Amino acid sequence: MDFALIMFVLLLVSGSISLLDRYSLANSRAAGVAEPWWVEYAKSFFPVILIVFCIRSFLAEPFKIPSGSMIPTLQVGDFILVNKFTYGIRLPIINQKIVQLNNPARGDVMVFHYPENPSIDYIKRVVGLPGDVVEYRDKHLSINGVEQVQVADGDYNYVESGLNFVHTERRDETLGERRHALLVNPSMPNVHLNSVAEFKGHENCTYSESTVRCTVPAGNYFMMGDNRDNSRDSRYWGFVPDNQIVGRAFLVWMNFSDLKRIGSPI
Incomplete structure (x- = not known):
């Protein structure tokens, strides 16, 4: 419950x-x-x-990060705080917005109800706003035909699920006014085509082995994880409607495995 x-x-x-x-x-x-x-x-x-x-x-509401889809921004085991009013005041339980404040901005890290199972909360980065044309080709993101600048920042290695050693490339990317780090694995495809679901608005997207291209419907958002090749996100399950938004993540308040992360802004 x-x-x-x-x-x-x-x-x-x-x-x-x-x-x-x-x-x-x-x-x-x-x-x-x-x-x-x-x-x-x-x-x-x-x-x-x-x-x-x-x-x-x-x-504000606390959440715990259960997976590595947002590495390096968020680590497994991070306890974060989510601002519940920045995008508007909503009635609890039914999540109905009653006061409009700000809209999600490109680059925000946002918590939302997972479209395939709204009882589960997901966290990803806002990439596409309503009306945007989002294209992900060869590990680079373009918004409305403009490629978002990436700057190489060396290698990044981490252990997945306490067992598998993962080697990736770290890059810095700027979305809107937000600069953030991301991880890519050049040896992996941009999207695993056999894992793409038949989601609402699927007709707004086209897929190939090298490219995903989607037009974001009105009132919806396109989300991606910062760990681009280890994230099941809007490339696979579609768009996040406004009525499933929970809030904007803004602070790591605890990580029992790495106390240095306490107080890290998001």
């Missing part, structure tokens, strides 16, 4: 018991009789649950 829904149910139960005790049960108890344990617990936990629920729903 979704954690936000669990918190909401606990909030309703504890709040209802607190109100019931204040306006009914307390008046019927004899003087000097202690509150039932379930009333005492509900009244004690209600303000705590309310504060946590409001912070997670409207301000």
Whole structure:
């Protein structure tokens, strides 16, 4: 069950018991009789649950990075904070936007509900905005016919799942006003064609062994992982609609395996 829904149910139960005790049960108890344990617990936990629920729903929510698709920007085991209001205020549970603030910008690292299974949260980088023509050819990204500048930055090696040693090339890329690092493996294809799903808006994309080209539909975004050849992203499952956005990642607040990453901006 979704954690936000669990918190909401606990909030309703504890709040209802607190109100019931204040306006009914307390008046019927004899003087000097202690509150039932379930009333005492509900009244004690209600303000705590309310504060946590409001912070997670409207301000910031923690997430843990489970995979290497965003290396080198994010490492496996990073605990990150996600700004919940930067793209607008949304009602919790149903994720309905009620106040429009900013739109996602090209280069943002964004958390969203995975289109193939909305109960799972994914994190990738915003590459294509609504109306953009995104082309990924020979490890280089072009937006609306303009190739995004990449600068070689040496080799980058990491261990995958604690077993496999992976050798890649590190490059710096600029998307919009955001400069970030990415990894590519020149020996791997730009996309594994047999892994491409039949997603909504598939007709907006064309595929070949060397090129992926997509026109981003209105109200949608094209996402890619920084670990370009170890990321299942919009090349495979399509576009992220606005109503599945969770928020923008902005800070690493903990990594128990590498304490030096604490406080790293994203």
